[in-house]
Amino acid sequence: MEFKKNSLLLAPMAGITEPVFRGICREFGADIVVSEMVSAEGILYGSKATIGLIMFDEVQRPTGIQLFGGNPEHLARAASFVESKVSPDFIDLNAGCPVQKVVKKNGGSSLLRDITHFGRIVRSMVDAVSTPVTVKIRSGLHKFQWIDVEFALMAQDCGAAAITLHPRSQSMMFSGHSFWERIAEVKKAVSIPVIGNGDICTASDALEMFDQTGCDCIMIGRGVYGNPWLFRQIKDALSERPVQEVDIRYRLTVALDHLERYRSVYKDSVAGRDMKKHAAWYCKGVPNAAVLRNTIFRCSSAEELRSILLQALESVT
Ligand SMILES: Cc1cc2nc3c(=O)[nH]c(=O)nc-3n(C[C@H](O)[C@H](O)[C@H](O)COP(=O)(O)O)c2cc1C
Structure with a gap:
């Protein structure tokens, strides 16, 4: 190594x-x-x-x-x-x-x-x-x-x-x-x-x-x-290439992919619980981020978390 x-x-x-x-x-x-x-x-x-x-x-x-x-x-x-x-x-x-x-x-x-x-x-x-x-x-x-x-x-x-x-x-x-x-x-x-x-x-x-x-x-x-x-x-x-910034759509798309990977590895209850913090971090810059974060931390399952992120994604499209 x-x-x-x-x-x-x-x-x-x-x-x-x-x-x-x-x-x-x-x-x-x-x-x-x-x-x-x-x-x-x-x-x-x-x-x-x-x-x-x-x-x-x-x-x-x-x-x-x-x-x-x-x-x-x-x-x-x-x-x-x-x-x-x-x-x-x-x-x-x-x-x-x-x-x-x-x-x-x-x-x-x-x-x-x-x-x-x-x-x-x-x-x-x-x-x-x-x-x-x-x-x-x-x-x-x-x-x-x-x-x-x-x-x-x-x-x-x-x-x-x-x-x-x-x-x-x-x-x-x-x-x-x-x-x-x-x-x-x-x-x-x-x-x-x-x-x-x-x-x-x-x-x-x-x-x-x-x-x-x-x-x-x-x-x-x-x-x-x-x-x-x-x-x-x-x-x-x-490498002196231009640094690409990411937009909110991109952030939320990666968040959804992250959640899906979590669900394929962990039990749904664990995925729902442990992904909340990641989901909240991905929401930086989303309109009404504070309200969205609150909703994320209150949700009770991975499926609910997915709907919240999907809704947020639709709202910025
Ligand atoms: C939530 C959290 C957990 C951490 N767990 C470890 C750990 O398991 N082992 C370790 O050596 N450092 C741990 N650290 C320290 C980080 O590896 C790192 O040294 C520290 O956060 C400073 O780097 P950063 O400013 O890039 O975050 C942890 C830090 C945080 C915030």
Whole structure:
């Protein structure tokens, strides 16, 4: 697995980047996709729901599976299980999640508390599998007390194949703007590919991140909410082709297609429930979007959601 220059990655996002959305993003130009974080303990426990999260369609390769946890031996065994079960293109270690549920279990950004322990985890995962192991970190625990360079160097020394940096601290959660200059610092320090992440919402943001930081690849999360064609727009911008804007009809047509794909994979009740947020995001710019969103969140089935989106589409024709 190679992280080629200028590759565009879909960020791991719990509850969002399941296989259907990953597939859509691949079709719109994402070069590499990553699963949402998967608990190493859940895998070792044999939880069916957890193991379900590591499954993916072959057509979506290259796909990375992201693991979280805090125990080196358990993470190594979970990585080995993932490798033997689905043979992903890479396995990513989550050392960035600031959410209490994960931090409390000594996973995610809590790994930034102790660099020796962090190194032990990366090394044990690298030793356990022949699949490349990558690491995703934040810039530190506290704003302006940046420790990203040390952790990136440690990850590299322990055999990581690439490093993703989301340059906020654990304490910042998602507030403020990310500190892109930290990506530049990490890029200067390591020789493995650096994947820059944080606050890319438009094609010009993507160009700016490449330009300002020198990163090798970029990773996009919230910017693709209801906006998966952003990957295509970035590709166009990188190739100096005109960036095509999309109109409301297009947005709603993609939303309907997204819903149909969801329904072909998930039970109707699950599709109806989980597609609401995507549908609401696709409705950005639709006349009376607030009213439409309200209707979407109140609907009780996938079929009802389909009628709402169809009606919205007819109203803009
Ligand atoms: C709803 C949500 C879920 C997320 N889940 C994960 C996750 O499972 N693993 C991870 O490493 N980061 C996770 N993140 C962080 C994103 O991968 C990304 O680092 C962050 O959103 C910043 O990038 P962005 O500004 O492009 O969204 C999540 C973010 C959001 C908003």
